[in-house]
Amino acid sequence: MVTTLAHQLAKYGCELKFEDLSKEVVHEVKRRVIDSLGCALGAWNEEPCSIARKVASEFSANRGSTIIGTLHKAPPDWGAFANGCCIRYFDYNDTYLSKEPAHPSDNISAAFAIAESLGSSGRELITAIALAYEVQCRLCDAASIRARGWDHPTYGDFSTAVACANLMKLDPEKTRHAVNIAGVACAAMRQARVGELSHWKGVAFANAARHGVYSALLARAGMTGPAPIFEGQMGFEKQLGVALGNVGEKFVKRPDANSPNEGTAAMILNTSIKFWPAEYHSQSAIEAALFLRKAIIDLAQVKGMTIESHDASVDIIGNEPEKWKPETRETADHSLPYIAAIALIDGEVKEKQFQPKRFTDPAIWKFLENVKVERNAELSGMYPSAVANIVHVDLADGKRLTKRVDYPLGHAKNPLKDSEVEGKFRALVEPKLGSERAQKIVDLVWKLDDAKNVDGLMLALVIK
Numbered sequence: 001m002v003t004t005l006a007h008q009l010a011k012y013g014c015e016l017k018f019e020d021l022s023k024e025v026v027h028e029v030k031r032r033v034i035d036s037l038g039c040a041l042g043a044w045n046e047e048p049c050s051i052a053r054k055v056a057s058e059f060s061a062n063r064g065s066t067i068i069g070t071l072h073k074a075p076p077d078w079g080a081f082a083n084g085c086c087i088r089y090f091d092y093n094d095t096y097l098s099k100e101p102a103h104p105s106d107n108i109s110a111a112f113a114i115a116e117s118l119g120s121s122g123r124e125l126i127t128a129i130a131l132a133y134e135v136q137c138r139l140c141d142a143a144s145i146r147a148r149g150w151d152h153p154t155y156g157d158f159s160t161a162v163a164c165a166n167l168m169k170l171d172p173e174k175t176r177h178a179v180n181i182a183g184v185a186c187a188a189m190r191q192a193r194v195g196e197l198s199h200w201k202g203v204a205f206a207n208a209a210r211h212g213v214y215s216a217l218l219a220r221a222g223m224t225g226p227a228p229i230f231e232g233q234m235g236f237e238k239q240l241g242v243a244l245g246n247v248g249e250k251f252v253k254r255p256d257a258n259s260p261n262e263g264t265a266a267m268i269l270n271t272s273i274k275f276w277p278a279e280y281h282s283q284s285a286i287e288a289a290l291f292l293r294k295a296i297i298d299l300a301q302v303k304g305m306t307i308e309s310h311d312a313s314v315d316i317i318g319n320e321p322e323k324w325k326p327e328t329r330e331t332a333d334h335s336l337p338y339i340a341a342i343a344l345i346d347g348e349v350k351e352k353q354f355q356p357k358r359f360t361d362p363a364i365w366k367f368l369e370n371v372k373v374e375r376n377a378e379l380s381g382m383y384p385s386a387v388a389n390i391v392h393v394d395l396a397d398g399k400r401l402t403k404r405v406d407y408p409l410g411h412a413k414n415p416l417k418d419s420e421v422e423g424k425f426r427a428l429v430e431p432k433l434g435s436e437r438a439q440k441i442v443d444l445v446w447k448l449d450d451a452k453n454v455d456g457l458m459l460a461l462v463i464k
Helices: 005-015 023-042 047-056 076-089 104-118 122-142 153-168 172-184 200-220 236-240 280-293 311-317 336-346 362-368 377-382 418-446 455-460
Strands: 302-309 371-375 389-395 400-405
Touching: 005 122, 005 153, 005 172, 023 076, 023 104, 023 122, 023 418, 047 076, 047 200, 076 104, 076 200, 104 122, 104 153, 104 200, 104 455, 122 153, 153 172, 153 200, 172 200, 280 302, 280 311, 280 336, 280 389, 280 400, 302 336, 311 336, 311 371, 336 362, 336 371, 336 389, 418 455
Parallel strands: 302 371
Antiparallel strands: 302 389, 389 400
């Protein structure tokens, strides 16, 4: 039998165990869980999150998964969707930049949903999360799909399906069919991220997570899916116009790796945490603008602003007219000119900078008329290993202030300290739960590898 990519994914997913993971990977998974739960609780009241929670709460399951912030147990696929919406909606969760960009912590809602449903241990959950990161990031390395009109959550159907199959302890054949089922209906359109953006921008991966859970559940019951899903005559590569090459060869254990970053299921170590709640390509522009803000005594003296950026940044968040007049939160947090400008004007980038009264302020729109975005070939050549922006601010006296940032705070090459990850979590969570309960959640996650199940953690997340 020809060994297809689905076969290779299934073999890897079935064989990966907690003992294969380095201490660095285990620690990083915990950091991402803290970060993701913070993002989820921070966005809990946002409209699409409330909508998803309302719909998911209409269904119950004895062996379901808890909707974050509540005591309600929904079917695992609906739980993955509702919780995934919260993790993703603020656009504040982590990032991986490659041929195709991704937010791999989007996988966490699916892993939690199945882990809770099955009563899986903390170690089993950690393993599944590391596996999901590995699969999604390796696929992102293999081929870009956004230029062909497809969205990055497309890869998430595969990563969540494999992670869920690992938690379910499915055999290689059923795991392969989980991959097949996930793949046959996984193509997410890139229209979710262009033009005037909608709620769907922030919930598209949650839908992929829902589908990955659903696919694994069906495969566990014996449902088969079409094969070969990647290489077939009408398969994934043919339909999306991509060639995944030898990506399957990457899914192997690496006990003798030269560094933790090259070890078994270690792609999570190459991903980045966001320090500011905005699209990742803007993070270095924010840092540069905040640096320049300290040197400006009177903002009235600012006559213009120019942002030199790399092609991916310009293409994704810096070239559509809507980005200069954002009318929705989704557009504002995906607008390089707005994000850099508001950092300069307000001296901070927090949740309030993405409230309608701020991004639709006529004075802000007027300022944006003098903000330019330009492509820089050098910065483009450094991408994706660096995510650089150069910000220039022109003053009325003719002076030009300039700041360049290549690796923003939180980047894999400039990582946050554990205390900074906790600080971000507290800022998002304490307004809803208070300092003592927020600290309890952090403590539970740091001990996740000792937990018999995730029941106590889910209970700690209830918003009373």
